[in-house]
Amino acid sequence: MIATQATETRHWSFHTDLEGLGWLTINTPNSPVNTLSREAIMELETLVARFEDLANTRELIGVVLLSGKDSGFIAGADISEFDAMSDFSVLPEALKRTHALFQRIENLKIPIVAGIHGFCLGGGLELALACHYRIAVNDDKTRIGFPEVKLGIFPGFGGTGRSIRQAGPVDAMGIMLTGRMLKAGAARGMNLVDKLVRHRDMLRWEGRKAVLQKRKSSRAPLSKRVMAMGPLRGYVSTKMREEASKKARPEHYPAPFALIDLFEEHGNDWQAMSRGEIDGFVPLMGNETATNLRRVFFLSEGLKKQGAKGAKFARVHVIGAGVMGGDIAAWCALRGMSVTLQDLDMARITPALERGKKLFRKRLKKKREVDAAMLRLEADPEGKGVSRADVIIEAVVENLEIKRKIFGGLEDQLKPGAILATNTSSIELERIAEGLKDPARLIGLHFFNPVAQLPLVEVIRSTFNSDAEIGKGAAFALAIGKSPVVVKSAPGFLVNRVLMPYMLGAVERVERGESKELLDAAAVAFGMPMGPIELMDTVGLDVGKSVATELGHSVPEGSKFAALVAGGKLGRKSGEGFYKWVDGKAQKGPPPERSDLAALGRELVKPLVDTTEIVVAEGVVASADLADIGVIMGTGFAPFLGGPMRARQNGKA
Template identity: 80%
Template sequence: MIAPQATDTKHWRFHTDVEKIGWLTIDTPGASVNTLSREAIMELETLVARFEDLASSGELIGVVLLSGKDSGFIAGADISEFDAMSDFSVLPEALKRTHALFSRIEGLRIPVVAGVHGFCLGGGLELALACHYRIAVNDDKTRIGFPEVNLGIFPGFGGTGRSIRQAGPVDAMQIMLTGKMLRPGAARGLNLVDKLVRHRDMLRWEGRKAVLQKRKSSEAPLAKKALALPLVREAVANQMRKQVAKKARREHYPAPYALIDLFEQHGDDWRAMIRGEVDAFVPLMGSPTATNLRRVFFLSEGLKKQKVRGERFARVHVIGAGVMGGDIAAWCAYRGMAVTLQDLDMDRIKPALDRAKKLFKKRYKKKHEVDAAMLRLTADPKGTGVARADVIIEAVVEKLEVKQSIFKGVEGKIKDGAILATNTSSIELERIAEALDKPERLIGLHFFNPVAQLPLVEVIRSRFNSDEAIGKGASFALAIGKSPVVVKSAPGFLVNRVLMPYMLGAVERVEKGESKELLDAAAVAFGMPMGPIELMDTVGLDVGKSVASELGHPVPEGSRFAQLIAEGKLGRKTGEGFYRWEKGKPIKGETPNHPDLAALGKELVRPLVDTTEVVVGEGVVANADLADIGVILGTGFAPFLGGPMRARADGRA
């Protein structure tokens, strides 16, 4: 018998082989990643109808679903369609249609096998869970999960119920509530994946075997399912709410709470859970939180388009092994670069190496990976690495004359094309560059503390710099997994410029007798990740004073602020500042009652918002969008508000 001819649509390729196995490949046109757009789903409906016909006639014994992209399986639904899809007249029907399609796939009498490599996220994982069996490549590029909560929603293509069916209620809910991306081994351990293979080229062979052997995934064991039974589900749901409340307030981020409510209603019946998705999901999609989080996503993705093609960075030299310099060096080594770290002597460099090892142990799973990273990070007290480095970053004390001296000393040693950068947090580049023969070579690469956690790097442009130099700086930031925002050289640049009025205003209120605990609680109620006093302690009182002075806000003599600095109580790094710190956490007293914490928080944050408007007006950043994403990434400003400029426009700040 002759096998049916191949069928190609815009997003899918399908053919059957001589064994009557169907091979379905998704390959989104003109994109580096696969997404499930409305068009792709409509095409899949047509293909599934064909599978049903071929299976009924005995011409198809199974289907293997693979990806044609190197980047991975499916990164999720097409987020660019979400604004249009948030229309209440469109979304419910679209969700029901996709539910019906995935149920048809699940209901096929022939095995359907998903072969996963790279990203399998959101709607992609929901489609994989509708298949009967899942195979994944067991390497570091494979990531499996539901990141929807980061966009203000939760899985809406049946993923809530099917993940609970496979992994059990607690594990599945944890994945959805956190948005955590799982490595393949963890996904296998949670029964979201049935088999692991070593290489992508093994997916076809294992997929074939799975079809021929009619393999089918098993559900979670009864012991796990018991936690969704009516007698215990309410208690489990309440515990989930308590955990979510530690990180997100319901009025700011309604999606995780809506998901928990859905679980409390239907958690013991995965099919009912899927049916309940539509009514719970629809209000979230068009909510201000989801709308703003989508905007933040697109702004963040836009920063990645600054990459300069052909630029490669293999060697980095960092001058200054203090907290910032050492942590920048460690991060670059973690990202795979060879790094030399310079300071006056080994006594100053060793603490940075010790911190780096802690970072590597935390980030890597295997000892040999930690050892390899440590080999990439070399102590270099004599600065011999300068001549070979592709990037030289100065991160010493915030003193103009010290920085000028360093750059005068290295300018003649660096190779052509190397990036010469300062990590200054507030000093204008033109003043530092005055000491150089070629001032156009110096750019700013301003990192934020803690380096391993905060994604922003301000790429500072002086009046001397060319587009090429700034482009290379942005490209380097992307190469080490950071988000570059280009800002003009001006006192405080963007983030410190807007943060200082906010923090100093709060400090001034504490000086006048207001409760620091109350002010911090109010800022958190508004939506900030931490309050301004805790933030000042985290930044370091000495750093805060230095930046404040650069911006023309000197710390008054005789103030509590000045007294703490004089006593060496500089905040978290010394164990005491405005707060006493233990194990990296501030010890706080009781928070006084207040009738409207959020309103007080809005009042506290107003100087930050006002200053952001001024910075945009002065052209320090190119536009309000860049100001918003820069302030969100650099300060943690409430993402659900879309940034200070969007919040002001919406009347929410």
């Protein structure tokens, strides 16, 4: 009988059982998720040397790698070390060391099996791919992928080549270039995972079987590998560049284009591609884009720590079934809440339910899940859901008197502890709460259009509110998968306050005869996701005019802007505004030729940056950092620049 052996390090525990099977568990200390820090990798080196020795003496027949965290397998490399690692004198050697370690794992004479649940991302997936066989839990929590491109880099631990070996070049490059996370079934379909199990507690049993049967993953079939062979690789690379260029400019986001270059050079030889990572990865890690994207990542993670602890939400009542109210209701239902949606009659509510069904079909796919979501979204013209709701959100037109009237009739119906919120986009809460018995109860939860795409919710704090009320509001935003930024009640709050001078400045230029297509193209060349005129159409010209008026900006009666609003041409939602809209897309002509597009874009964006500085100085947000992440999430302001305050600081805006 073989004696059991045990080893504990800060990040890993290892023991062998009576069968000679090794159990390796990662459990990063003082962290909700596992990460591969430099210390963890050094400890793993020592453990792998032990595996090699035990395998040589036949005391070890195989190893199963598992996670000790409920959150998942491994969320990637330790991003907090990235700034120190971007030093060119440190990074190449650290990468070479990790490459060598992962190759030793792959070269082990005994099977090593990864058991995956929850997050398996970035470096975690690269480690799993170095194992001989991969088993994953087939549930909604499992997410597998390479998000590195969102941090301005690409996989650097051999994952580029190993993913191509397993999934083939088209699928592997697709997930690396987009950073999208796969569900377990999709990862199995791509051959990144070999076996699916229903529950996490089945990983140990299946891992044991995989070791005893000496299972080994097979590589992608020739029918997939052929796309990296000969002239086909150049064709595929060209197509990838075309697709990448539709989403990002190489001067703004160099990582995807550097990855395509690496593929074009080495894509037919997975080992050469893995080795080539180091030369391509090192310059990316230290550039300004990656530095700013890391900052944006940490700022967005910081938002998740704001919510009140222990707050629970099951029922939501939304008043107003227009575009915003209906879409807020549908989003809450998508995220598992029971939602009642109120408006004057069913004729107003029905279109919102239909839009909700489209969202559910797009996001959930399976009929059973779509039907379940529709059951959670209930029409409620009489407002019966108010007394049962944990959260009541008013989302009617931006009219002070109408909002006051609605809240005046609600206050006595609320259950204790329920959140009372308005989705106002510009009106100070103190004015809305004026007639309430308890004005401290009203907070702002300002969502952005389109609700399903924009992650930000401004949690508006009035002079009446307590920390507890604001904490509950932030917790609710987090509960429905949104990112809360707390802002002071002031006209326009943060996002609309900074957006309006930017959009209205562009509108004034159109009124003077400048090309709207040129202005939009210039803003995109600067780094905005869409131009200011297209954005005004997307927001809605009626909403834009209302917010502009609320903020003290004039919309002259004889202007084209005023005429469009008067004619019911409100932008995307009505099918025509400054542009005509077909199937949700603005119909644009070609912009006039101009050599200094990005410079024009910087000129257009200047009012937004100037106003952000003013808002920070006035204390509308607590810090420049919060202003940056709020404006990025609420307006799409170029993440690669780090936000308007960081861009100004670096002389980029």
